[in-house]
Every structure is written in C-alpha cells, then in structure tokens.
Amino acid sequence: MTKPSNTLPVLQMQHIYKSYEGVKALVDVQLELYPGEVHALVGENGAGKSTLVKIIMGVIQPDSGEILFNNELVKMDNPQIAQKMGIAAIYQEASLFPDLSVAENIFLGHEPLTKVGAIDWRKMNEMAVKPLEELGIKLDVKRRVVTLTIAQMQMVEIAKALSFDAKILIMDEPTSALTSHEVADLFGIVRKLRDAGKTVLFISHRLEEVFEVADRVTVLRDGHFVETKPVKGMTREELVRAMVGRNIDNMFPKLKVKRGELVLEVKNLTKAGIFNDISFKLYKGEILGLAGLVGARRTDVATTLFGIAPADSGEVYIDGERVSINGPQKAMALGMAYVPENRQIHGLVLKSNITKNITLPVLKEFSKALIINQRKEAGRAQEMHDKLEVKSAGLDQLAQELSGGNQQKVVLAKWLSTRPHILMLDEPTRGIDVGTKAAVHELMSKLASEGIAILMISSEMPEILGMSDRVLVMCEGRLTGEFTQKEATQEKIMHAATARSLANGDTVLLKPAEKA
Amino acid sequence: MTANLKVSKKNSSTLWSRFSTLRELGIGVVTLVLIILVTFRSNAFLTVDNFRDIFMAIALTVIVACGQMMVIVIRGIDLSVGSVVGLVGMTVGMMIRDQMNFSMPLAVFIGIVLGFILGAINGLIITKGKVPPIVATLGTMSIYRGLVVVVSNGQWVDSYRIPAAFLQITRMPIFGVPALIVYAVLIAIVTAVFLKYSRTGRQIFALGSNPNAAEVAGIPTDRIKFIVFCISGTLAGFAGVLWASRFGSVVNDMGAGFELQTVAACVVGGVSVMGGAGSILGVVMGALLIGIVGNSLTISNINPFLRLTVNGFLILLAVVFDTYIYRRLGKSK
Numbered sequence: 128m129t130k131p132s133n134t135l136p137v138l139q140m141q142h143i144y145k146s147y148e149g150v151k152a153l154v155d156v157q158l159e160l161y162p163g164e165v166h167a168l169v170g171e172n173g174a175g176k177s178t179l180v181k182i183i184m185g186v187i188q189p190d191s192g193e194i195l196f197n198n199e200l201v202k203m204d205n206p207q208i209a210q211k212m213g214i215a216a217i218y219q220e221a222s223l224f225p226d227l228s229v230a231e232n233i234f235l236g237h238e239p240l241t242k243v244g245a246i247d248w249r250k251m252n253e254m255a256v257k258p259l260e261e262l263g264i265k266l267d268v269k270r271r272v273v274t275l276t277i278a279q280m281q282m283v284e285i286a287k288a289l290s291f292d293a294k295i296l297i298m299d300e301p302t303s304a305l306t307s308h309e310v311a312d313l314f315g316i317v318r319k320l321r322d323a324g325k326t327v328l329f330i331s332h333r334l335e336e337v338f339e340v341a342d343r344v345t346v347l348r349d350g351h352f353v354e355t356k357p358v359k360g361m362t363r364e365e366l367v368r369a370m371v372g373r374n375i376d377n378m379f380p381k382l383k384v385k386r387g388e389l390v391l392e393v394k395n396l397t398k399a400g401i402f403n404d405i406s407f408k409l410y411k412g413e414i415l416g417l418a419g420l421v422g423a424r425r426t427d428v429a430t431t432l433f434g435i436a437p438a439d440s441g442e443v444y445i446d447g448e449r450v451s452i453n454g455p456q457k458a459m460a461l462g463m464a465y466v467p468e469n470r471q472i473h474g475l476v477l478k479s480n481i482t483k484n485i486t487l488p489v490l491k492e493f494s495k496a497l498i499i500n501q502r503k504e505a506g507r508a509q510e511m512h513d514k515l516e517v518k519s520a521g522l523d524q525l526a527q528e529l530s531g532g533n534q535q536k537v538v539l540a541k542w543l544s545t546r547p548h549i550l551m552l553d554e555p556t557r558g559i560d561v562g563t564k565a566a567v568h569e570l571m572s573k574l575a576s577e578g579i580a581i582l583m584i585s586s587e588m589p590e591i592l593g594m595s596d597r598v599l600v601m602c603e604g605r606l607t608g609e610f611t612q613k614e615a616t617q618e619k620i621m622h623a624a625t626a627r628s629l630a631n632g633d634t635v636l637l638k639p640a641e642k643a
Numbered sequence: 644m645t646a647n648l649k650v651s652k653k654n655s656s657t658l659w660s661r662f663s664t665l666r667e668l669g670i671g672v673v674t675l676v677l678i679i680l681v682t683f684r685s686n687a688f689l690t691v692d693n694f695r696d697i698f699m700a701i702a703l704t705v706i707v708a709c710g711q712m713m714v715i716v717i718r719g720i721d722l723s724v725g726s727v728v729g730l731v732g733m734t735v736g737m738m739i740r741d742q743m744n745f746s747m748p749l750a751v752f753i754g755i756v757l758g759f760i761l762g763a764i765n766g767l768i769i770t771k772g773k774v775p776p777i778v779a780t781l782g783t784m785s786i787y788r789g790l791v792v793v794v795s796n797g798q799w800v801d802s803y804r805i806p807a808a809f810l811q812i813t814r815m816p817i818f819g820v821p822a823l824i825v826y827a828v829l830i831a832i833v834t835a836v837f838l839k840y841s842r843t844g845r846q847i848f849a850l851g852s853n854p855n856a857a858e859v860a861g862i863p864t865d866r867i868k869f870i871v872f873c874i875s876g877t878l879a880g881f882a883g884v885l886w887a888s889r890f891g892s893v894v895n896d897m898g899a900g901f902e903l904q905t906v907a908a909c910v911v912g913g914v915s916v917m918g919g920a921g922s923i924l925g926v927v928m929g930a931l932l933i934g935i936v937g938n939s940l941t942i943s944n945i946n947p948f949l950r951l952t953v954n955g956f957l958i959l960l961a962v963v964f965d966t967y968i969y970r971r972l973g974k975s976k
Binding site: 206207210221222223224225226227231235236238240244245246248 | 836839840841842845846848849851852853855856857859860861862915919920
C-alpha cells in the first residue's frame with residue numbers, strides 16, 4: 128500500500144491516546160516509520176504533532192496505545208531509553224554545550240580513551256571529522272560551538288546523533304532559522320541520511336519543503352490521525368484539504384454590519400527582520416481577521432501599531448491624518464486599544480482586584496488632584512463588569528482567582544472602558560471554554576455594530592471564518608492573502624498561511640520568534 | 644570525494660596551546676607588562692627571593708582556587724572554604740598541640756579527610772536539599788566558623804606549642820623549592836590534567852555550559868555537583884593544615900575572608916562567572932597577577948591599605964572584560 132520497500136517498519140505507533148486535563152491532545156493516532164525514508168508530519172497549530180513527538184522521545188507517556196520498535200513492544204519511560212534505541216532529536220542549540228568544542232559535543236560521554244584511560248584528544252578530533260565529512264560538511268572540530276551559526280549547530284547535532292548510531296532523526300521545524308542556501312544544504316544532508324538507511328521524521332509548516340524532500344507524509348488534525356500517503360503524486364490542494372477539512376458547524380454568527388468610513392490605513396509598514404511591507408485598511412464597523420500560523424508575526428504588527436515597538440518605515444493614517452505612534456499613550460490618545468495575546472502576563476495585574484484591573488488605563492477619569500474617587504471608580508468597574516457579564520465573587524476578587532474566560536472578560540472590560548475607536552484583539556478566545564467564547568464573539572459583534580473598528584488576530588480557523596468581514600493572511604512577516612468573507616475558505620487561508628514568500632522569491636532571514 | 648583532512652594545522656601542538664585559550668594569553672600579557680613596569684620602578688622586584696615570596700604568598704590561594712574553579716564552572720560558588728581552612732586548621736592544631744612526636748603524615752591525612760567531610764556536607768545540602776550553592780555555603784561558612792571556637796574552646800595554639808616538624812611541612816626544601824610551592828604546583832597540574840583528560844572533567848564543563856541539556860544528555864548532574872564540592876572541601880582542608888604550618892600558629896579567625904581571594908583568583912584568571920569555561924592555568928595566572936600587584940605595592944612603598952582597593956578594582960576589571968568577551972564570542976543571535 129504505502130510501503131517504500133519490502134522492509135519492516137522501524138517504528139510503529141498504534142492507537143495512541145493522550146489527554147491533558149480534559150483536552151484531548153491525541154485520539155487514536157498511528158504512525159509508521161520505515162528505514163531509509165524521509166517522513167513528514169504536518170498539521171495545523173494544535174493538531175498534536177509536538178505531543179506525538181514527545182511521546183516518541185520518551186519525554187511524556189501516552190495514556191494508552193502501543194509503540195513497537197523493530198517489531199518489539201517497547202515502553203519509552205524516559206529520554207535515555209529512546210536515545211539507546213537510536214532515536215535522536217535535532218533541537219538546534221538547545222541541547223549542545225556552547226563552551227565545548229564541536230568534537231567534544233559529538234563525543235560527550237563516550238570520548239575515545241587512551242590506554243591509561245585519559246581522553247584521547249587527537250583521536251577524538253580525528254574521529255569527529257568523519258561523521259561531518261560523510262554529511263559533506265567542513266567544520267573545524269576544535270571550534271567552540273558557541274561560535275557556530277544555527278545551521279552549523281544543526282549539523283553538529285546531526286553528527287552527534289550519528290555518532291550514537293541513531294536510526295531515527297527527528298527534526299522539528301529545522302528550517303525556520305535558516306537561509307535558503309542553508310536549507311538546500313540541510314536537505315542534501317537529509318537525503319544522504321535517507322540513502323544511508325536512516326529515517327528522518329520531519330515536522331514542518333512549510334508545505335513546499337514537504338514536497339521537496341519528503342517521501343511520505345502523515346497528516347494530523349485536531350489530535351486525530353487523518354492519513355499517511357506518499358508525497359509523490361500528491362497535490363498541494365490535497366494536502367491542505369487533509370490538514371483543514373473538517374465540519375465547521377459551530378461557526379459563531381456575526382451580525383451583518385454596514386461598513387463605515389475608513390478609520391485606519393497602514394502603508395508599507397516594515398520592521399527589519401520582523402515584518403515587511405504590511406499595508407491594509409480598516410473600516411468602522413468591520414471585523415478584520417488577521418490569520419496565519421504561529422510565527423507569522425501578526426502580534427508584532429499589532430504591537431507596532433500600538434506603539435510598543437515602533438516600525439522602521441511605513442506610514443499609518445488614522446481618520447485620514449498621518450500619525451506617528453511612538454508609545455502606547457499616544458496610541459490610546461488616538462483611540463486605539465490592544466488586548467494582548469497573553470492575558471496573564473500582559474493583560475492583567477493578577478494580584479490586584481477586578482476594580483483596579485478594569486480602571487487602570489482610565490484612572491484620570493475618576494481622580495481630581497492625584498486622589499482617586501473610589502466610589503466613582505467602583506461605579507465604572509461595576510458597569511463594565513455587568514456589561515460583560517463577568518462571573519465573579521465581586522469586584523474585590525483578585526484577578527488571578529478568575530477562570531480563563533472571565534479573566535479575558537476583565538481584560539476586555541479594561542480596554543473597553545477606554546472607549547476605543549480601534550480595537551485590536553490578539554487571540555481573544557484562546558484557552559477559553561465554549562460558552563464564554565460565544566459571549567466574547569457576541570460582544571465583538573455588538574461593538575462592531577456600534578461603529579468600532581476591530582482587528583482580530585486569530586489562529587483558530589472557525590473563528591476567522593465566522594467572525595471576519597474580511598480576512599488578511601500573513602506568513603513569516605509578509606502579507607500573503609486578502610479575502611472577503613464570501614471568498615474566504617479554509618483551504619485558501621491555509622495556502623496563504625504556508626506560502627513561503629511573495630514576489631521576489633528570496634527569503635528574508637527573520638529573527639526566530641521568542642516564544643513558539 | 645572529500646578534501647584532505649585538516650584536523651590540526653600543526654601536529655605538534657605546544658603544551659601551552661593544549662591548555663589555554665585566548666583569555667589566558669591576555670592575562671599572561673598583562674602580567675608580563677606589569678612585571679616590566681614594576682621592575683623599572685624598583686630593582687628589588689626581579690629577584691629570586693622576591694619571587695619566592697610571591698609564590699609562597701599565593702600558594703595557598705592557588706590550592707584552594709583549584710577547587711573553587713570547578714565550583715564556579717558548574718555555576719556555583721563555595722563560600723565556606725575560608726571557614727573550612729579555619730576549622731581544619733584548628734582541629735589539627737589542637738591535636739598536635741604539645742604532641743612533639745605526632746606523625747606529620749597523619750596530621751595531614753586527618754586534615755584532608757576532615758576537609759572532604761566538610762565538602763561532602765556542602766554537596767549533600769546542595770544535591771539532596773536542593774539548596775542553591777551560594778545559600779548552602781553561606782550557611783556552612785557560618786556553621787564551620789562557629790565550630791572553630793567550639794573545637795578550640797576559645798583558645799589559640801601558639802607557635803611554641805607546635806611541633807617543629809609540623810612547621811617543616813611547608814618549609815622543607817624540595818629540590819631547592821619550599822615544599823608549599825611544590826604542593827601548589829602539583830595540585831594545579833593534577834587538577835588541570837583531571838579536568839582536561841577525564842570524562843568526568845568534561846562533564847563538569849558540560850554541566851556548567853548548559854545545565855538543561857546536561858540532564859537530557861545523561862550526565863549525572865547530582866553526582867557531579869557532589870564530587871565538585873567534595874573536591875573543594877578536600878583542597879580547603881589540605882590548605883588548612885598548610886596554613887597552620889606556614890603561619891606557625893592557629894587562631895580562631897584563620898582563613899576568614901579567604902574565600903574571596905580564591906574567587907578573585909578565579910575571576911581574574913578568566914573563569915567565566917556564567918559557568919562552563921575556565922582553566923587551571925588561568926587560575927594560577929590570576930593568583931599570580933593579584934600576588935604581583937600586592938607585592939609591587941609593598942615594594943613601591945605605597946600605602947598598604949590601598950591594597951584592598953586595588954584588589955577589588957582588579958576583580959571588577961576582570962569581570963567586565965570577561966563579560967565583554969563572552970558577549971562578543973557567543974550568543975550572537
């Protein structure tokens with residue numbers, strides 16, 4: 128059926144289940160790896176790829192299911208067992224020792240010894256060259272790893288894995304920090320590994336890379352196994368459809384709102400190494416969805432517009448006038464509000480109560496001569512609290528005691544109390560239960576109908592499709608798609624979200640995002 | 644298919660290059676410059692006698708700094724070494740007081756074992772108790788120092804009550820060189836070889852370089868930490884015996900503040916405070932540099948109280964330089 132050759136699989140995973148606190152990360156997932164193949168693992172954010180890999184590496188254990196290595200049942204209780212069996216993960220610099228040399232890193236723990244039991248440095252340095260040479264890499268093995276580029280560190284990782292006689296090498300988004308030249312080098316090495324009978328498990332969001340280097344591909348969706356097929360003969364559309372095809376029957380209804388005037392226009396906004404040439408318009412009463420994969424730099428665009436990290440070039444116009452937003456105060460004065468992605472770190476003062484959190488940005492409204500009128504303040508807080516139907520034990524309750532959904536409501540309440548014209552929401556319903564999600568969406572619709580312009584950054588496809596009047600798509604810092612609500616489909620959005628670059632074809636080397 | 648193997652440019656790497664990096668070269672240059680400058684200022688400097696004095700002055704620091712260096716490499720610090728010197732010195736002193744026939748090798752042996760035990764206690768507090776090294780050794784620093792008074796009952800061991808043979812432990816000439824200096828050199832060599840040529844030695848550096856990766860890489864992190872603190876304690880214990888021998892008397896506050904000198908020697912000697920990097924050669928040169936500065940201040944008749952200030956200034960300079968190099972060479976993200 129899909130066997131590359133008549134050999135036994137080196138790794139088989141069957142009926143794997145894994146849940147975290149009620150969230151089903153993996154449901155009846157299977158995976159079959161053969162020696163001498165490059166196997167891609169794809170899926171949207173949250174599809175379960177990382178969880179599956181962690182199970183293979185022995186970092187976490189499945190709730191149920193079987194793992195067979197060379198047809199023998201195994202239990203991967205810890206990473207050491209996985210390593211002994213010959214499973215290696217290529218993590219880039221995370222698992223190398225920067226102050227030690229390349230040769231030392233490759234041989235740490237199993238350095239060659241002289242007859243008296245001392246480390247044989249000369250032999251170690253000579254032996255270190257071999258695996259690197261087999262991969263076609265020229266590197267001074269005496270250099271300390273800290274002086275290497277990310278691409279070179281990856282090579283050292285691979286060489287290290289080979290020195291442990293690894294059979295399966297797992298690479299998780301290995302090309303995210305590489306130039307196109309280095310990617311080509313890496314793929315050459317991946318092919319060499321395959322030809323030498325190794326298995327490379329390759330996780331990537333970049334579909335063109337899957338088509339370029341993989342033999343077979345396994346698709347996961349929402350924690351479920353979709354299919355495993357040979358890459359040859361597959362079209363990009365088929366792959367995308369496998370990744371996103373789902374029944375969207377819980378789309379949240381959006382009120383039809385008449386679009387008002389142009390309130391925000393962004394032209395050629397650029398921040399070197401982060402995002403490039405971003406231009407779009409935002410109208411009163413509309414919800415503009417900004418879709419893309421993690422790392423697309425959508426949050427960076429929002430924080431730049433809000434003045435947290437100014438751009439290098441480009442123009443921003445609010446209500447037709449050119450503005451320069453050099454800080455959040457200025458942004459707020461212009462009527463902007465930004466509800467951040469990480470509500471606990473950037474949105475709330477966890478140890479403060481609800482009142483203080485809600486009124487924080489508008490304290491001036493209730494204070495005369497430096498003294499806050501507490502009654503007025505509490506009044507406003509109560510008003511917002513009720514308007515958003517925050518479920519709490521009272522205004523005095525500390526923010527950290529609230530549930531995720533209610534915390535998000537408090538953050539929204541806070542920003543709504545500034546009466547913004549332009550509201551930017553960054554993943555507004557992430558990690559929130561379905562009920563509160565619906566409530567937040569209703570609120571968004573209401574706000575839009577009141578004339579507020581909303582920019583909604585979201586990684587959840589149903590939310591993008593259900594709530595947006597228009598959809599913009601970003602990929603790696605560039606705008607790669609724009610659709611009206613009618614035009615937008617999951618496939619189109621996913622295509623645009625995984626398109627590597629637009630016109631020129633050369634890649635901008637982006638600094639790796641700080642948080643995945 | 645492949646190009647010719649270019650593993651090392653010259654097959655005969657010198658002894659120096661085998662044990663050092665750019666950092667030690669830098670310190671060496673600075674030391675040389677300093678020597679030249681001081682020689683111009685005073686011709687009492689460049690004499691065998693004077694240098695012997697310098698080496699004697701830094702020998703104890705070098706011995707204990709060899710252990711401190713390993714602790715700093717694994718991102719820790721041993722603040723208790725001064726108190727270990729005191730406690731071991733006092734204990735051994737009490738034992739040999741008035742015992743003119745006490746076996747000297749036994750005295751030394753007892754000191755070493757006691758030092759090992761005190762170091763092992765540190766190791767246990769840190770690995771089993773999960774207490775950070777700085778906190779643990781701060782605690783034991785006080786505890787051990789307190790025990791000195793308990794052991795001595797508040798008394799001292801005056802020089803006339805110490806057996807002559809004991810005083811000879813540090814003074815007897817070995818091939819013309821005072822024994823203390825020979826001990827320091829031997830310990831430095833043994834430690835350097837251990838760190839460079841043993842697997843455990845490399846694991847020490849790995850642990851300090853990337854503690855997170857160390858666990859995953861199968862390095863027995865707790866065992867390494869324990870070993871390192873045992874070594875530090877043992878060397879401090881040995882130094883305690885030698886201290887009593889060198890100064891010929893044992894007092895309750897002997898070794899107080901000594902830990903800072905060992906840290907200074909390491910830091911000036913290029914041991915990175917971020918962990919993972921450093922060399923014994925550097926430590927020796929660091930101690931030497933500090934010793935020369937102190938000596939030259941004395942010779943030049945500069946105010947002796949200035950010494951502490953200059954010492955502190957040197958350390959600061961070294962750390963600034965260290966951080967600068969660290970940032971230049973690595974983390975170029």
